[in-house]
Amino acid sequence: MATILSINPDEPDISLLQQAVQCLRDGGIVLYPTETFYGLGVHYAHESALRRLFRIKERDAAKPVLLLIPDSSWIHKLSFAVPEAALTLASHFWPGPLTLVLRASPQLPAFISGDDKTVGMRISSNPVAHRLLTLFGDCITSTSANRAGERSSSSIQHIPRQLLNAIDLVIDAGETPGGSPSTVLDISVTPFNIVREGAVPGAAIRECLAPSVFNGRR
Numbered sequence: 001m002a003t004i005l006s007i008n009p010d011e012p013d014i015s016l017l018q019q020a021v022q023c024l025r026d027g028g029i030v031l032y033p034t035e036t037f038y039g040l041g042v043h044y045a046h047e048s049a050l051r052r053l054f055r056i057k058e059r060d061a062a063k064p065v066l067l068l069i070p071d072s073s074w075i076h077k078l079s080f081a082v083p084e085a086a087l088t089l090a091s092h093f094w095p096g097p098l099t100l101v102l103r104a105s106p107q108l109p110a111f112i113s114g115d116d117k118t119v120g121m122r123i124s125s126n127p128v129a130h131r132l133l134t135l136f137g138d139c140i141t142s143t144s145a146n147r148a149g150e151r152s153s154s155s156i157q158h159i160p161r162q163l164l165n166a167i168d169l170v171i172d173a174g175e176t177p178g179g180s181p182s183t184v185l186d187i188s189v190t191p192f193n194i195v196r197e198g199a200v201p202g203a204a205i206r207e208c209l210a211p212s213v214f215n216g217r218r
Helices: 014-025 047-057 074-078 084-093 127-136 161-166 202-208
Strands: 003-006 030-033 038-041 066-068 098-103 118-122 140-144 169-172 183-186 193-196
Touching: 003 014, 014 030, 014 127, 014 169, 030 127, 038 047, 047 140, 074 084, 074 098, 074 118, 084 098, 084 202, 127 140, 183 202
Parallel strands: 003 169, 030 169, 066 118, 098 183
Antiparallel strands: 030 038, 038 140, 066 140, 098 118, 183 193
């Protein structure tokens, strides 16, 4: 059974989050809250942790996972081709539920970049997740706390016991807002394309971009 840390969602206890940071550094799997649902996080560059995460989720290795990043400087660290629109969108929608997909740096693991050699990233607006990433100072995976094909969970009580038994640490911050997952916008190609429309509507993204570069929904 995973260690469970009950934490104030608005003013997270730093000493408790440091336990989660150490778990991530040790290659563990941490369940944490976001501004939508609960997610599973491992250090993005820890190969064995990534393999274990995919095994627990029963996820196809050809389907890469997205990343949460501590701050926008990581855009240039994770991608070798950053269009100006990426910085515009990041300044407008981050922290928040907009995932940007860019061309991936060659050194990223295949679990992150996949066959398309792209990487999806965002900054979470959830106080707990955001503080965890700031303390960790590195990127973690952002994938729903479920097995592949199952529903996302906004409460620890709704997460299968089998999954909780398979991970290392749970940050219980109570009920998350739920609703729609993050919107995923692929800006590795032109025109840009919405892969998944979620919490950020396509119309809001369109307002930030020139029509010629955006192929999203109206």
